[in-house]
Amino acid sequence: MKLENRVAIVTGAARGIGLACARRFAEEGGRVLLSDVNQEALAAATALLAGEGHAVASHVADVADRRQVEHMVQAAVDRFGRLDIMLNNAGIAITKDFMAITEEDFDTVMSINLRGAFFGVQSAAKVMIAQGQGGVIINMSSINSRLANPSVATYAISKGGLNQVTATGAVALAPHGIRVVGIGPGTIATEMLNMGFLTNDAQRRMIMSRTPTGRLGQASEVASVAAFLASDDASYMTGQTLYPDGGRLILNYVMPEQEA
């Protein structure tokens, strides 16, 4: 067990990648506070993991609100006595033509994906610094932090900024023994794909033409990277973002067309 007795927070844990990471952290011996803005789905996810015998608790929080992020961190400390791992995973995407993006669209995406994660780093680090035993903070980025896809420009911009939260946070917190790392998944089979990344056959063909492994990733394949980064196996890694993406980022040109 890589994470025996470590205490972790996972935001956006009610479903998808967040839920898979919470489960994997718990399977590795961690005690996990699941957090999400969706109260009903969060209760169901927490009950599911508790039913599997895992040490879990839940706390409803909207990461766009800094005070709620601070309360979430305090809730983990109140419940489990400390904090060792923070996974800033909550995120949304808005699909829109670049020229149609409004001030409200821009602010909504940034407040969750970028500002929410930044204050997640800061709030978790305050507790970790006070504990004096280091810690690990993971930010859930995306391949879109590195690729230009104007139909999800606000999302891509937020994730590009998030990589800098990881990099600058890593340098700022290294003296305290806190590692800050990122994960940038490719296209993973979750409900987020319905937000516009994969809603028709043309999009599926386009994504597959850029995916050497020829299939979507599974949330569990992102969770295994999160468990590695959270563990002492990654003790000399900080500031970097790893990309479980089926080969998307390194591909030049496109893959030959395959049957769906």
Ligand SMILES: NC(=O)c1ccc[n+]([C@@H]2O[C@H](COP(=O)([O-])OP(=O)(O)OC[C@H]3O[C@@H](n4cnc5c(N)ncnc54)[C@H](O)[C@@H]3O)[C@@H](O)[C@H]2O)c1
């Ligand atoms: N699915 C993919 O292909 C993919 C690829 C790259 C990166 N990611 C990133 O992984 C993370 C999780 O994605 P997913 O595919 O599991 O998405 P998802 O939509 O299935 O789940 C996201 C969860 O975040 C929660 N959430 C949304 N806004 C929130 C807020 N303001 N405060 C707290 N919780 C909030 C939602 O309620 C939901 O439970 C996101 O940051 C996403 O950008 C996903």
